[in-house]
Amino acid sequence: MALDENKRQYISQRGGKTYFMLGDEACAYGAIYAGCDFFAGYPITPASEVAELIAEELPKAGGICIQMEDELASMAAIIGAAWTGARSMTATSGPGFSLMQENIGYGIMTETPCVIVNVQRSGPSTGQATKPAQGDVLQARWGTHGDHNIIALAPNSAQECFDLVQECFELADTYRTPVILLMDGEVGHIRESVVMPELSAVKHTSRKIAERTEDVFGGQELIPGMIHYGEGMNVHVTGSTHLASGMRDVTTPHVHDELIKRIYSKIDSNRENIVRVETDLNPDGKARVGVISYGASARPARGAVKLARAKGKNVDFLRLITIWPFAKKQVAEFSKELDIILVPEMNLGQMSREIERFVDSDVVTVPRIGGVPHSVDEIYRVIMGVV
Amino acid sequence: MKTEMRFVAFGGQGIVLAGVILGEAAIADSNNAVQTQSYGPESRGGAAKSEVIISNDDIDYPMVVEADCLVALSQPGYDKYAAEVKPGGTLIVDQDLVDAGTPPEGRAFYSLPFAKTADRLGNRIVTNIVVLGSVCSITGVVSENNLAAAVESNVPEKFRELNQTAFSEGFKLGAEAVKLKAAGEK
Numbered sequence: 001m002a003l004d005e006n007k008r009q010y011i012s013q014r015g016g017k018t019y020f021m022l023g024d025e026a027c028a029y030g031a032i033y034a035g036c037d038f039f040a041g042y043p044i045t046p047a048s049e050v051a052e053l054i055a056e057e058l059p060k061a062g063g064i065c066i067q068m069e070d071e072l073a074s075m076a077a078i079i080g081a082a083w084t085g086a087r088s089m090t091a092t093s094g095p096g097f098s099l100m101q102e103n104i105g106y107g108i109m110t111e112t113p114c115v116i117v118n119v120q121r122s123g124p125s126t127g128q129a130t131k132p133a134q135g136d137v138l139q140a141r142w143g144t145h146g147d148h149n150i151i152a153l154a155p156n157s158a159q160e161c162f163d164l165v166q167e168c169f170e171l172a173d174t175y176r177t178p179v180i181l182l183m184d185g186e187v188g189h190i191r192e193s194v195v196m197p198e199l200s201a202v203k204h205t206s207r208k209i210a211e212r213t214e215d216v217f218g219g220q221e222l223i224p225g226m227i228h229y230g231e232g233m234n235v236h237v238t239g240s241t242h243l244a245s246g247m248r249d250v251t252t253p254h255v256h257d258e259l260i261k262r263i264y265s266k267i268d269s270n271r272e273n274i275v276r277v278e279t280d281l282n283p284d285g286k287a288r289v290g291v292i293s294y295g296a297s298a299r300p301a302r303g304a305v306k307l308a309r310a311k312g313k314n315v316d317f318l319r320l321i322t323i324w325p326f327a328k329k330q331v332a333e334f335s336k337e338l339d340i341i342l343v344p345e346m347n348l349g350q351m352s353r354e355i356e357r358f359v360d361s362d363v364v365t366v367p368r369i370g371g372v373p374h375s376v377d378e379i380y381r382v383i384m385g386v387v
Numbered sequence: 388m389k390t391e392m393r394f395v396a397f398g399g400q401g402i403v404l405a406g407v408i409l410g411e412a413a414i415a416d417s418n419n420a421v422q423t424q425s426y427g428p429e430s431r432g433g434a435a436k437s438e439v440i441i442s443n444d445d446i447d448y449p450m451v452v453e454a455d456c457l458v459a460l461s462q463p464g465y466d467k468y469a470a471e472v473k474p475g476g477t478l479i480v481d482q483d484l485v486d487a488g489t490p491p492e493g494r495a496f497y498s499l500p501f502a503k504t505a506d507r508l509g510n511r512i513v514t515n516i517v518v519l520g521s522v523c524s525i526t527g528v529v530s531e532n533n534l535a536a537a538v539e540s541n542v543p544e545k546f547r548e549l550n551q552t553a554f555s556e557g558f559k560l561g562a563e564a565v566k567l568k569a570a571g572e573k
Contacts, residue, residue: 020411020420130426190449191407191422193414296449303447376448 002206003035006062008199016198023155023187024049026162026194027091027117032061033162033202034169036115037086039065040077042096045130046185047119050091071096075103078114083237085207085228087169091117093185095126097136097143104178105144106239111217111224111263113172113207115165117181119188120346122371131371132185134295134346140180141324147260149267151274152180152324154295158192164321171274173207175266176223182323184346186296186373218244218259223266267325275327279334280305280317287314289387290338292331292355293345294320296373301344304379313387320351328358335359340386342366344379389442390528393454394518395464398426398435401515402460406437408519408537413441415533421449434463441528456526458518459485460501477526479518497525497564504556513553516542520557525565531558 003011011033021029028050031039039058041051055065068074071092078088092100097118107114120136122128136143140152151171155164161183168179210216210225213235218224224244227235236246241256249255267274280302281287293301298319305317318334320327335341338361343352349365356363366382368374392409394402406422413420419442426435438451453473459465459480465487472478474493482498490496499521505514516538523534535554542550 018414020407020414020422186449189423191410192420192446192449300448306447373448373450375450375452377452 003202003204004062007032007035010057010061011199011202015196015201017196019194019196020191021158021194022049022189022191023158023161023183024091024119024189025053026158027165027181027183027188028053028057029194029196030162030165031089031115031169032057032063033196034166035087035204036089036169037063038078038081038088039063039090040068040074040081040088041090041092042068042071042074044093044096046121046132046188047091047093047096047117049188050117050119054091071099072103075100075107075116078116079103079107079110079112082112082114083226083229085230087113087173089115089117089165089169091119093119093121094123094133094136097139101139101143105146105148107178108144108148108150108263109146109239110237111176111226112178113176113226114178115168115172115181116178117165117183120182120184122185122369128371130185132189132296132346132373133369133371134184134297135350135369136182137323137345137347137350140182147264149177149264150180150324151175151177151267151322152182153321154182154184154323155187156295156298156319157187158190158194160321161187162194162196170205173205174223175270175274176208176226177263177267180324182295184296186346190296214245216244217242217246218262222262222269271325272329274322274325275330276321277327277330278319278321279330282309282314282316285314286337287316288337288339289314289383290316290318290334290341290361291379291383292318292320292334292341292343292351294323294351295346297344297346297368300374300376301379303376304383307376307380308383308387311384313383315383315387323351326354326358331355332358335361340364342379342382342386344368344374346373389440389444389446390455390526391451391453392439392441392456392458392522392526392528393451393468394437394439394458394460395468396435396460398433400435400460401512402435402437402458404541405515405519406439408541409439409522409529409534410441411537411541412529412534413439415537416530418443419446421446423449434461436464456522456528458522460514460518462486479522479525481514495568497521497561497568499560499564501557501560504560505553508549508553508556510549513546513550516550516553517557517560520554520559521561521564524558524561
């Protein structure tokens with residue numbers, strides 16, 4: 001989407017500078033850089049600062065921010081907004097993310113581009129409301145019912161909150177699907193330097209528009225164009241199984257089969273275009289031990305790898321930037337020479353299980369719950385125990 | 388070179404903002420800085436902690452492991468964290484809010500009238516800025532110019548002058564304490 005004049009002006013006034021800000025705030029600014037026109041949300045620790053900043057700043061950039069009555073309505077509102085042509089976003093944490101699951105499914109089924117930010121906190125239920133966790137990794141993948149695919153990215157710094165939320169908007173429009181920015185309370189509440197680039201460095205993909213209502217949900221296209229509400233085209237949008245025209249057909253087996261396989265496949269067949277990882281392979285010789293981590297956990301994990309190398313140990317490191325779809329090819333490649341892979345994560349081993357499915361190495365989870373992230377030393381001791 | 392700073396107080400004493408301002412000054416000095424905080428659900432009165440790590444290298448772990456400097460404005464905060472300051476580090480407390488007993492050995496110890504200074508200036512709310520002034524002159528962890536600028540950009544316009552005065556009073560307070568200590572050690 002081309003940025004409108006309001007947003008161009010907003011970015012021109014603020015771009016090209018370094019700021020000291022919260023990951024949550026960086027996420028909010030990143031959304032404005034991405035051309036977000038509409039935000040609907042309900043406050044919840046540790047995601048409230050996203051909404052707070054959006055409420056203050058988005059109107060200045062010509063956008064709309066609404067505090068909804070709850071998270072169900074927030075999710076519904078951003079889907080509706082997307083169908084009017086807006087780039088839309090909500091932000092929440094565990095309990096709110098649970099409430100959004102039904103409408104996330106609706107967003108997937110209706111192929112609605114939108115961005116859901118989940119600043120993960122310690123659960124289940126109200127859990128440790130003010131403490132960080134990474135317990136929603138599998139919920140992001142499978143939280144809503146039925147066969148589906150999802151895209152989710154996990155930033156590990158305030159800068160990445162700013163950068164990756166923009167990528168989420170791009171992916172949402174490219175693949176016409178809800179995209180989740182899976183932050184955690186640690187990166188949401190970390191304050192560090194964030195470079196906001198100048199306007200000239202901001203690039204956006206345009207949303208594809210269909211020419212006829214008959215093609216809005218398929219036709220010949222793997223990823224069909226949309227038709228926005230208010231343009232007089234009478235497009236029909238439903239969460240029930242539908243034909244390419246959007247009209248319901250919930251009884252014909254092949255209609256459902258083709259629809260769901262296409263929706264699934266538009267992410268699955270583009271896995272290599274979507275997935276990003278960052279690797280830091282041992283510079284002096286082959287390692288037999290590797291560490292895979294993501295989000296805030298990747299910081300102490302990386303620190304521990306550096307410390308082990310300083311003691312002469314060979315250790316490889318991989319950070320998942322894209323959480324879903326899973327980086328199966330990259331992880332399989334990374335694991336080839338490794339006997340053992342350690343997976344520090346702030347849960348009891350959610351990503352470890354996924355990694356296990358694609359590697360021959362032993363996968364050992366390094367879990368951490370309780371609201372305090374792993375220390376460098378803690379992960380270092382685990383590494384030293386196995387090399 | 389990495390410096391780990393920890394501020395502890397009751398909620399409402401302004402140490403989160405103090406940490407933010409210190410971090411902002413550090414990046415203006417062209418260092419990396421990370422600020423984190425932890426506090427209870429109440430906005431005032433609960434235990435609050437604000438940490439700043441300043442380094443010329445990447446900061447992998449965003450929290451304090453072993454503090455180079457502890458600034459305590461509350462008794463429970465001091466009692467909990469005083470022993471975790473690294474040898475050769477610095478403890479800075481408010482003389483009227485913290486009874487330090489026998490401070491841990493091998494660390495520089497400063498007990499200064501931050502809240503009292505703020506009261507004298509007419510508003511206890513600037514205690515945190517008095518503290519920042521002293522932290523600057525005692526530790527030198529950030530430059531005075533950039534810290535003063537960061538104070539200015541983070542306070543409301545109509546309290547700017549009060550905060551500027553609080554900062555320079557705090558700076559003097561710390562500088563004099565350092566001088567006294569050096570004289571005492573000779």
